[in-house]
Amino acid sequence: MQKPDHARDDWTIDQGWSNYTEDEHEVWNLLYKRQMDVLPGRAASEFMQGLKALDLGKGGIPEFESMSDELESLTGWRVVAVPGLVPDEVFFDHLANRRFPAGQFIRKRHQLDYLQEPDVFHDVFGHVPMLTNPVFADYMEAYGKGGLRSLNFAALKNLAALYWYTVEFGLIRTDEGLRIYGAGIVSSKTESIFALEDPSPNRIGFGLERLMQTDYRIDDFQQTYFVIDSYEQLFRATVDTDFAPLYEQMKGQFAHSPETVLSDDEVLHRGSQAYAKAGGRF
Template sequence: MAATHIFNAPPEGVAADWTMPQNWSAFSPEQHRTWRTLFDRQSTALDGYACRSFLKGLDILRQLTPGVPDFAELNALLKPASGWEVVAVPGWIPNRPFFEHLANRRFPAANFVRPPEQIAYSEEPDMFHDIFGHIPMLADPAFSDFLVAYGEAGLRAEKLGASDFLGRLWLYTVEFGLVVEDGALRAFGGGLLSSPAETLRALTSAEPRRIWLDIERVMRTDYHFDEFQRIYFVVESFEALLRATEDTDFAGVYRKIANDPALEPGDAWPGDIAYDGRLSPVGAGPAKGVAAR
């Protein structure tokens, strides 16, 4: 089944910036039950696998009335804790408003909940993915600043026609990133944290590759939504991820790789440094850029 909540122009009731009233009272008892089932199941499954920042930020969601979150109630807790607020959007939105929201510390969340028959796997990112998978991480200052820097970089990438390259950085960090904590790997990407099965595979299976993050490499690496990822990128810390974003000349990377073919997730690359249990890679920085601005 193809994703259905994709729009080329704001539908009726949606503002020019793609935000919309949440209309929380319209969510059905069945949707509230779906949310509670997902929340109880997946928050319990992540102990020992999710990073500390996510587990700490999850306490914000635990303070809410059980069921589909009322964004007004959520923002009353989230804004003082992080400076961020959640805004409701109809689903997939165009790049420019998405980047603008991030640059201004507004996190767009899909205003629909997956149907019960998709409770184990949603065909497209829904509110549970957006809220459960991403909102707890906003309470981490360095990761929060990384998202703002990403939004600002996205607005520049739009002018250069390079948003696809930047989208790969989002997928391999914000959705499927791994971080080293106390000498062990932990998940911080929302695509992992909203899917305990892939979290377990990413951290424990011998099958996928795990390499230290290199921004040029990430931007050249294709991805597939219809299967578990075959490669995961590791960061030393969220401060290192933020530094790499701030210190990299993204426009220089775009120019360098513009005519290069995309790498398949299973392909090797000469600069790859495999994660081998060390706190940082030997011989290179954990999140290299190309040139400082």
């Protein structure tokens, strides 16, 4: 990863909101509308409330400064613009200081369904609404601080799995049934349906050590989703755990493949894995 010349030491750049074209704002609107067709009744109420509190559906790519003023008044978080993926220590340092680094660019029309790099739609639509929830906001800061502490260990893979199976692909159990809170799911139309309704993937109760040792797919639907009971459960699991002995024991390795079901898992749904067995990739 090479820092572009126009980026500051912390990798932030100006959003340059006035430079977005009409067509780029239109891509945001298109993506927003597609997600609104699938998210009511599937996304967690905290996510839907966050969208509303920040008025993310008012039309066009949000302007980070005014959005951050509103977000800061709710939970003390701000959103800063970055060119794309940033180095791990830079990423952790932003989170530890309640700044969410969001990709400045937006995907092209031919990439509506999938792109590898996090763009402004994934980062702002997917991640920022949950940062209006006080407990989830504290969890994200705790993750950043844990990340900074982990840099002395060969722990990145295990810590990245925690982020992946919660912040990106997490589900939560509610009185109305399972709901999505993970940013990677809520920003994808097809995975929003797959994660909740498809018989293929496992849906397993959250366990910190369990998911930190579980490998994952980065370019296809997940084979296992982990389900939390509350954001408090997530926050408490991270702040009450001493990660150092876990890192020593896990050694930066994954003990479980993505589709594994263990005898002591709390299995909410045992997946058929039909999708993955047929070769996957949508």
